[in-house]
Amino acid sequence: MCPVTVPGEPDLRPVGPPPATGRRRFGAACAAGATALAALVVLAVVTRGGDGIQDAGSAGPADRASTTASLPWPGEGQTSVSVEGVGPVGDLGTRGAQKPVPIASVTKVMTAYVVLRGHPLDEHGTGPGITVDEQAADESVSGSESTTRVDEGRRLDERRLLELMLIPSGNNIARLLARWDAGTEEAFVAKMNEAARDLGMRDTTYTDASGIGPTNTSTSEDQLKLARAAMRQAAIRSVVAMRSTSVPGVPGEIKNTNTLLGEHAVIGLKTGSSTPAGGNLMWAATAPDRDGHERLVLGVVLHQRTGEGSSPQQSLETAISASGTLVAGVREWVAANVPGKR
Secondary structure, three states: OOOOOOOOOOOOOOOOOOOOOOOOOOOOOHHHHHHHHHHHHHHHHHOOOOOOOOOOOOOOHHHHHHHHHHOOOOOOOEEEEEEOOOHHHHEEEEEOOOOOEEOHHHHHHHHHHHHHHHOOOOOOOOOOEEEOOHHHHHHOOOOOOOOOOOOOOOEEEHHHHHHHHHOOOOHHHHHHHHHHHHOOHHHHHHHHHHHHHHOOOOOOEOOOOOOOOOOOEEOHHHHHHHHHHHOOOHHHHHHHOOOEEEEOOEEEEEEOOOOOOOOOOEEEEEEEEEOOOEEEEEEEEEEEOOOOOEEEEEEEEEEEOOOOOOOHHHHHHHHHHHHHHHHHHHHHHHHHHOOOOO
């Protein structure tokens, strides 16, 4: 990625959870990375709570009801959307019954969040080297789940492993990071659930680090809280904005499963799909307000399906399509309704 300096960027290394309210190389072409880098500049400002962010004022129940009715919400599942940094008017609401449902690989956002709580990285940090163990190498040739090829004994830095987990959604990498962080995956899952409680995610349960189990359940409202916390971390912001990465020693590029990247100013976050979960997408985008200032918009779309008997891939495509339509609608709403910074 081309070098970039973010003027006045605050220290976003996690020292604890923020308030509840509140398959591959980094060497993508500079032209392709320019959009993501520009978005990081915006995000450094958007996430700098209290520095130049003006409250756009309060919105009453009638105003919020009008907003939620006018947006192109998905016709099924659960959805929650928020425009960050503009006060109560930015709460664009929720659609769908908020009962816990399987979230598949969206789980990996919490895995990354917990890893970075214990092992912080800045935007360009690489972190310590981590040796690929036999289990992660053996699992990388599994044909029954989403994995990333890695060779036993190779040392990969923390940043590269986060890329291989979040970009191609490598389940084996999620489990490797969990073992590295906590000794066992079971101990790491306990940390995931503790972090969820800290963030006020009362309807969320994690049972593994990758999301492969249908017992990893949550709601769109809870996952929106996590999206907000995750996008405050520079390392996560920069990784989820990447269109591809690679594995040292393995030829070829590994593309991001989030094919919405770059459309409608989408800059992240994470896909998830399985037969029990359907298609899911936690997304982040930027949207210009009435004066053209970029605002951060976060959304979560869960439990989307093409139809009865649809495959996980078909369901994911439905989630991505529905999210794209929703992001476009939200961007139009922000441009028309959110005042500029004063």
